[in-house]
Structure formats: structure tokens, C-alpha cells
Amino acid sequence: MSSDPLEIPDVLKPIENLLKGVTVMKPGRVVALLEPGDVVKAYVALKARYGETGLYFSTLVATDLKDEGKIRIDYYINVLEKNQYVVLRTYVPRDDPRIESLLKEAPAALPGECEAYDLLGVVFEGNPHLRRAFFVPEEVAEKDIFPLRKDAGV
Amino acid sequence: MTEEVSKVDKVVEIPMTVEIPVGPQHPAVHEPILIKVYAEGEYVVKAEAYTGYNHRGIEKLAEKKTFYQDIFLCGRVCGICNAVHADCYVRALEHILNKEPPPRAKYLRTLVMELERLHSHMLILAVTAEIVGFDTLFMHMMRDRELIMKAKEIVTGNRVLADYIMVGGVRRDLNSEKMDKLKKILTKVEPRIRYYWRVFEEDVTLNKRLVEVGRLTPAQVTSHGLLGPVARASGVATDSRYHDAYDAYAEVPFRIVTRKEGDCMARSLVRFEEMQVSLEICRYILNHLPEGEAVPDERRLPRRFPEGEAFTTVEAPRGELTYYVMSKGGVNPYRVKIRTPSYNNIINTVPFYVGHMVADVPAILASYDPCISCMERVTVIDLRRGTRKKVSVRDLARGEA
Structure with a gap:
């Protein structure tokens, strides 16, 4: 990972005004740092520029950064026109992880959001399908344990 | 309710x-x-x-094991396409280590992954035939699929779980005798695949059950993040082998197979044509395998990893498979995220x-x-x-x- 500021790559021009920073993840993925409230706006702007069939939502990765008191949420989007992976990266507080759901704009985010809620406790506001025990066993969900948190004791 | x-x-x-x-x-x-x-x-x-x-908690388990143990863990996420899982994970590790495998190893990885695509596609096409009531076709296709399983065994040593890919290369090399055996198998299996392809195109029952059933539009495919042959059968040309050009795909000639119909039959026919492409890739690799080492010395691999992260993709038989691996230094990954195509x-x-x-x-x-x-x-x-x-x-x- 490089933390040096980079020039804004072409693929991110449509969301230039929302960017808080740009980095690169190996191999050659452009990472756009955003405020949590701007992720949906950024996706909408990318979709408006590249078209509904010009990109697709690929993967949602939520990571517990316990030492920093944050949970990092990465949205991986494959921009087919540019043949380029874009990562929308944002951070939410670990003690109250909430972010607007991307579901209305990208139905493909459904399993990723449900999984991140079930395993890490990230609440995607506006997603009506969130429920515990989507993946984890019910006895774990009943104890209010989020297994992928570093202090889950699993 | x-x-x-x-x-x-x-x-x-x-x-x-x-x-x-x-x-x-x-x-x-x-x-x-x-x-x-x-x-x-x-x-x-x-x-x-x-x-x-039956959530197995593999991502959590991966955080507890070492980077190297996780190669075997990732290979067991899926029985059918285990080599693509291992390849995707191992390439993420190689990016974190700044390590490039030798060309011969890249070609051999590609060969195994294409053999996996062949037997995976044959399996699902056989099952499709069985599900619509064509059991005889299922039996014949599964019999011929054994040829590909044998080919995979010749290369990796195992019919199913290959455990073939390692950081910096592969575990076994090929000699000329094995390459001749592989070429014979490919020659034998190709006409069988062409025959089954024709059966799917011409058989009345299969056509009645598959044509214009389960149609998906390109917009449905992209908005719902559908991948692999499902996407390509609706005309969306997405293929990680092209997008990422990993391993030997930057050098091996191949084409992305697409169709426009978007129905069940189109998905089956895309798989048949992809098998044809896979056969061509395998043959190309066997005829153009670079000289040099393919098996690295395991004792020289670093035990501890530097800080870093990588997001790798691979075109598994069912579509794009993605791995995210994050290292904070040390011997264990901090986070491993697996997103399978299914x-x-x-x-x-x-x-x-x-x-x-x-x-x-x-x-x-x-x-x-x-x-x-x-x-x-x-x-x-x-x-x-x-x-x-x-x-x-x-x-x-x-x-x-």
C-alpha cells in the first residue's frame, strides 16, 4: 500500500469533488478515500459516468481495525470501460458502526452488507434484509458476538 | 405468512x-x-x-493460521476449483512479498486452472442434462470428465485437491513423458466435448427446457453483480483472465466467449465454447512451456511477511473469485476476505x-x-x-x- 498522495487517476474524475485522498493497492487498484456519507454519492456518480452496464459492484470487505477504534469498509467496483478496479474506502467508528446502505443503487451489495452486519456488526441503514444468523450459527448470534471482530474471543 | x-x-x-x-x-x-x-x-x-x-468460519480461521498454512485452507474452500482458490490467495501473498514466480510456473498454474475449468464445466453441464431428465447424457459426460481428472492428476499428483500452487511457483514440474500423456488426453476428449455440444444445440428436450428460460438482461447482470458464464451469456464481457491478465494469461492467446440470449441454454453453450477455448489454452501451454525452474526452494521462502495488502482476482469456472489479504507484519494475516462467484x-x-x-x-x-x-x-x-x-x-x- 502506498500512502503518498497521488494525482487523481482518470477513472476517479467523476468523484473528484468527494475524494479525501487517493492511494494504490496492489496490484494496481485505485483506492479512493471517502467520508462514510459520500460512498453512495460516489457510486451514483460513477454509475452515471460509466453507465449501468459499464461497471459492477464486486466485493465488500469490512475489516476491524481494533487498535484504531475503527472499522474499515472497502467497496470494490470493477469499471469495465476502463478495465480498472476502483476501491471506495471509508472508516466508521467501531463503537457505533453505521453507514448508508448501497442496496438501492447496487443490488449486488446485498450479500456483502448482510455478511458485514452479521460478522462485524456494521449497520447498513436502509437495508431491510439485515439480520443476525445470516451466516453465523444462532447460538453465536444470540450471545451478540460478532466473530470477525478482533476481540470476539472466537 | x-x-x-x-x-x-x-x-x-x-x-x-x-x-x-x-x-x-x-x-x-x-x-x-x-x-x-x-x-x-x-x-x-x-x-x-x-x-x-454450515458457516465454517474460514476467514476467521485464516487469521489464526500462518500465511503458508492458509494456502491449504483456501484450497479447501471449494473441492472443484481448489487450484483457483490457492492461486488467488498465493498471488495476493506474492504481491505483498513483491515476489514474481518464474514463467514456467505461471504457465503450469494456468494449465491446472484450465483443466479445472474443463472438468467443472463438464460437471455442471452433465448435471444440467440430468436435471432435465437426460440421464444418459449425464453418465456419458461424467465418464469423459474422468479423462480430465486424470490429466489433472498427471500434472498435480491428485485428481481433486491439487495443493499444487505455492508461493513463488508450483510444487511439481512436468517432464516430456507427462506432456505427451496430456496431449493424448486432450486429443481424446476434444471430439467428445464437440459431440456433447452438438447434443445440447440439437436435442429437442434440452431445447424445450433451456431455451428462453431464466433470461437475464445485461443490466440485471451488472446491477446484481453476476459473474462468469452467467454474465457472459447475457453479453457482458467480464473475464478476470482479461481484466487482470494474471499468471500466463498475458501471453497465452484466448478469447472471451459471450452470447446475447441470456437464457439457460446460452449459459450452457457459453460453457461449451469456453471448454473449447480451454482446450486450446492447454494445448498452447504444452507446446510453448518456457524452460527454467518452476519449483522454488521452500526453505528460502520468508517466514515473516511485511506490512501490506493486496486484492487479487481469478476467473474461476463459475466466475470471478476475489481474495483480499492484509498483513500487519508477522506470520499471520490480519484479514483474509474471500468472495466466491456463487x-x-x-x-x-x-x-x-x-x-x-x-x-x-x-x-x-x-x-x-x-x-x-x-x-x-x-x-x-x-x-x-x-x-x-x-x-x-x-x-x-x-x-x-
Whole structure:
């Protein structure tokens, strides 16, 4: 990972005004740092520029950064026109992880959001399908344990 | 539910696996999944997915094991496409280590992954035939699939779980004798694949059951993140071999197979044509295998990893498979995220069953290439009589439920 500021790559021009920073993840993925409230706006702007069939939502990765008191949420989007992976990266507080759901704009985010809620406790506001025990066993969900948190004791 | 009872005659529950005791055959959904289909008469009016029956916690387990142990763990996410899982994970490690495998190893990895695509496609096409009632075709295709399994054994030493890919290369090299055997197998299997391809195109029953069934538009494919042959059969040219040009795909000539129809038949025909492309890739590799070392000295590999992260993709037989690996330094990964293609293809396609006939559900499900053990048991609930009975997917597909 490089933390040096980079020039804004072409693929991110449509969301230039929302960017808080740009980095690169190996191999050659452009990472756009955003405020949590701007992720949906950024996706909408990318979709408006590249078209509904010009990109697709690929993967949602939520990571517990316990030492920093944050949970990092990465949205991986494959921009087919540019043949380029874009990562929308944002951070939410670990003690109250909430972010607007991307579901209305990208139905493909459904399993990723449900999984991140079930395993890490990230609440995607506006997603009506969130429920515990989507993946984890019910006895774990009943104890209010989020297994992928570093202090889950699993 | 009470309101639904008054409107709905029958509820069909399809527990699709589930797993995968012998290695999740379903790469994406690491566990069993239940798709509930609500039918009105013969037509589906609502569908829901329920997951979590056998979550194995592989991502959490991966954080507890070392980077190297996780190669074997990742290889066991899926029984059928285990080499692509290992390749995707290992390439993420190589990016973090700044390590480049030698060209010969890249070609051999590609060879094994294409053999996997061949036998995976043959399996799902055989199962598609079985589900629509063409058992003889299933038997013949599975017999010929054994040839590919043998080829994989010749290269990796194992028919199924290869454990072939390692950081910096592969575990075994090929000699000229093995290469001759592989060429003979490819020569033998090619006409068989062409024959089955023709059967799919011309057989009346297969055409009746698959053509114009389960149609998906390009916009549905991209908005729902559908991948692999499912996307390509609807005209969306997405293929990680092209997008990322990993391993030897930057050098080996191949083409992305697409069709425009977007129905179950198109998905089957895309797989047939992809098998043809895979055969060409395998043949090219055997004729152009670079000289040099392919097997690294394991003792020289670093035990501790530097800080870093990588996001790698691979075109598994079912579509794009992604791995995210994060290292904070040390011997264990801080985070490993696996997103298998079926994860998208099965969960996200649930709304698209609506409007189809119940008997088409298994054919559509098979066309998405899910884990077969998931579909083996189906429960039909008659809401008027309050009875439940279990039937096989095959009987359901034949309208005998």
C-alpha cells in the first residue's frame, strides 16, 4: 500500500469533488478515500459516468481495525470501460458502526452488507434484509458476538 | 405468512446445500443455503434465500493460521476449483512479498486452472442434462470428465485437491513423458466435448427446457453483480483472465466467449465454447512451456511477511473469485476476505425466479452452477392441506412433485 498522495487517476474524475485522498493497492487498484456519507454519492456518480452496464459492484470487505477504534469498509467496483478496479474506502467508528446502505443503487451489495452486519456488526441503514444468523450459527448470534471482530474471543 | 397462506397454494423449499462436507463444492457460499420459492399454481410468485446452515468460519480461521498454512485452507474452500482458490490467495501473498514466480510456473498454474475449468464445466453441464431428465447424457459426460481428472492428476499428483500452487511457483514440474500423456488426453476428449455440444444445440428436450428460460438482461447482470458464464451469456464481457491478465494469461492467446440470449441454454453453450477455448489454452501451454525452474526452494521462502495488502482476482469456472489479504507484519494475516462467484450468482439471482414455472427452478438454478449437494433435497409444502413431502430435485424438474 502506498500512502503518498497521488494525482487523481482518470477513472476517479467523476468523484473528484468527494475524494479525501487517493492511494494504490496492489496490484494496481485505485483506492479512493471517502467520508462514510459520500460512498453512495460516489457510486451514483460513477454509475452515471460509466453507465449501468459499464461497471459492477464486486466485493465488500469490512475489516476491524481494533487498535484504531475503527472499522474499515472497502467497496470494490470493477469499471469495465476502463478495465480498472476502483476501491471506495471509508472508516466508521467501531463503537457505533453505521453507514448508508448501497442496496438501492447496487443490488449486488446485498450479500456483502448482510455478511458485514452479521460478522462485524456494521449497520447498513436502509437495508431491510439485515439480520443476525445470516451466516453465523444462532447460538453465536444470540450471545451478540460478532466473530470477525478482533476481540470476539472466537 | 398468514396472508401469504391465503394467496398461495404451495411452498417449495429447496435446501441447497449445504455443504460440503468434502470441501465446499460451492465455492462462494461457504455453507448451505436454503432458497424458498413460493408458488401460485405452477408459477413462482416469491423467492427468498436463507443462509448460514454450515458457516465454517474460514476467514476467521485464516487469521489464526500462518500465511503458508492458509494456502491449504483456501484450497479447501471449494473441492472443484481448489487450484483457483490457492492461486488467488498465493498471488495476493506474492504481491505483498513483491515476489514474481518464474514463467514456467505461471504457465503450469494456468494449465491446472484450465483443466479445472474443463472438468467443472463438464460437471455442471452433465448435471444440467440430468436435471432435465437426460440421464444418459449425464453418465456419458461424467465418464469423459474422468479423462480430465486424470490429466489433472498427471500434472498435480491428485485428481481433486491439487495443493499444487505455492508461493513463488508450483510444487511439481512436468517432464516430456507427462506432456505427451496430456496431449493424448486432450486429443481424446476434444471430439467428445464437440459431440456433447452438438447434443445440447440439437436435442429437442434440452431445447424445450433451456431455451428462453431464466433470461437475464445485461443490466440485471451488472446491477446484481453476476459473474462468469452467467454474465457472459447475457453479453457482458467480464473475464478476470482479461481484466487482470494474471499468471500466463498475458501471453497465452484466448478469447472471451459471450452470447446475447441470456437464457439457460446460452449459459450452457457459453460453457461449451469456453471448454473449447480451454482446450486450446492447454494445448498452447504444452507446446510453448518456457524452460527454467518452476519449483522454488521452500526453505528460502520468508517466514515473516511485511506490512501490506493486496486484492487479487481469478476467473474461476463459475466466475470471478476475489481474495483480499492484509498483513500487519508477522506470520499471520490480519484479514483474509474471500468472495466466491456463487456468493453473488446464487444469492443475488433469487428475485429472478419470480414468474417462472416451478419445474424450471432447478434448471435455472443449475444454469447458475451452484453446489449440487445443496439441491438434493426439496420439500413441498401444501398450504391448503398443511402437508409436507420431500421429493428430489429431479422429480420436481420432471413435474412429478
